[in-house]
Amino acid sequence: MTTRRTRRAATTATLVAVLGGCITLAATTAADADDTLRLTTVVGTNTDLDLGDAGPSAGDVQAFRDDVLRNGQVVGYTTGSCQVTEFGETRLVVACTATVVFADGSMITTQGASQEDPAVGPRGFEWAVTGGTGRYTGVGGTVTGEFVPDTDRVDLTIRLR
Numbered sequence: 001m002t003t004r005r006t007r008r009a010a011t012t013a014t015l016v017a018v019l020g021g022c023i024t025l026a027a028t029t030a031a032d033a034d035d036t037l038r039l040t041t042v043v044g045t046n047t048d049l050d051l052g053d054a055g056p057s058a059g060d061v062q063a064f065r066d067d068v069l070r071n072g073q074v075v076g077y078t079t080g081s082c083q084v085t086e087f088g089e090t091r092l093v094v095a096c097t098a099t100v101v102f103a104d105g106s107m108i109t110t111q112g113a114s115q116e117d118p119a120v121g122p123r124g125f126e127w128a129v130t131g132g133t134g135r136y137t138g139v140g141g142t143v144t145g146e147f148v149p150d151t152d153r154v155d156l157t158i159r160l161r
Contacts, residue, residue: 035160039100041066041078043152052084056118060084068100076102085113092118096127100158106134108158110143122147129158136160 045065052059061083068076080098087093093115100108112127129141141160148155 037156037158037160039068039070039156039158040148041068041154041156044077052087056084057087058084060087064098068102076100080110086115087118090117090119092116098127102134104134106132106136108132108136108139108143108160112143129160 043064044067047063049061049063050057051061061081063081065077065079067074068078078098078100080096082094082096085093085095093113095113097109097111099110109130109132110127111130112125114122114125114127116122124144124146126142126144129139129143132139139160141158143156143158145154145156147153
């Protein structure tokens with residue numbers, strides 16, 4: 001049986017920001033975007049919308065806004081949503097979009113899908129970096145996320161090109 005926490009963590013994969021503690025942040029532009037950002041999102045606000053059949057089901061959406069921290073200080077946030085596209089006893093699939101917004105207003109946009117066994121919970125994901133603004137204008141790349149066990153944190157690695 002899937003609990004609200006399992007479903008929340010699964011759709012937060014978001015990033016999932018992306019789908020929002022610790023960041024090593026290197027300034028980058030599209031021209032020198034061969035950089036890697038390592039960061040952690042900490043769950044902020046989540047809103048679950050039960051749009052499919054009653055209870056967890058395909059069509060449900062979670063909208064989120066998570067904090068991004070560096071050395072314990074908030075330096076930005078992630079915002080986005082994940083839609084459940086398949087939900088069963090052994091398989092949960094979500095499609096997500098998330099944006100990382102930094103304190104200077106620069107943004108990195110991400111998009112992807114992930115799946116898990118609801119009985120086990122989320123493990124990780126890999127999504128596309130689809131663009132950016134400000135110091136990240138024109139970037140592409142990938143974002144991988146690893147869920148930190150027994151927490152509401154996701155460790156992210158964003159590889160820009």
